[in-house]
Amino acid sequence: MVVDEPNPNPKPVLMEIDKSLSINVEAMDSWSRYLRMNNSKFVYNFVGQFKSTLRCTFCGNCSETFNPFWELSLPIPQRSGQLSLSRCLDSFTSVEILDDEEKPTCLMCKEKRNCLKSLFIHKFPKILVIHLKRFSQTVEFSEKLNTIVDFPLIGLDMSPYAAEDIVPCPYNLYAISNHSVPPTSDTTQPTADIYIRKFGTSTMIPWFLQFRRIVSSVGMLIFFFTNNGLTPKTNNMMVTLSRATAPAP
């Protein structure tokens, strides 16, 4: 992934975020602290913000935290066949029970309690990067999932995953990076096939290989773009993407 340009004079804010602030002001405060240390064009285009909510199952107290993200790294909850991207997003954002060793300390109870953790997107990036976790790690080996993950090329609706009062613009497909082994290759070294969308058209440019389906069983990184006030610089983007390499299984 792209390495961010460091701020030459980073000065972190060490004071804790004031929890008496409204949720939106707290989110903006958290975001401004991140920009203070990491501001760049890449952050402006690629980084979003999670809102994570913890609810104590004993007293019902809720606490929120805000964290930046560069990508959504989604599990594939099906080992074969075909499923929709929304199933992966649903799995990623499903309510998680924190118990046993994972119990957090409830701010109200002042004790470790079972909590329910929920994840929402509070700030949507202009370019949304989705990573499909195709490698399932077991105790003995790493297995690649060849499940076909289907997604819309135009009008991806992320509103089911948005925080309260946040209305995201629909996303359109911009590029996809496939992780595959060429069928004619003598080696098992995987390759990254990259497709770039021509803006203003509905066609995809095959970057390395032709006649490959966009939606397939090897899609690994999917780049969605929203026209929310951003003018794409396609040349710069293509250079960046063409340097991407597929991780070894």
Ligand SMILES: [Zn+2]
């Ligand atoms: Zn509690």
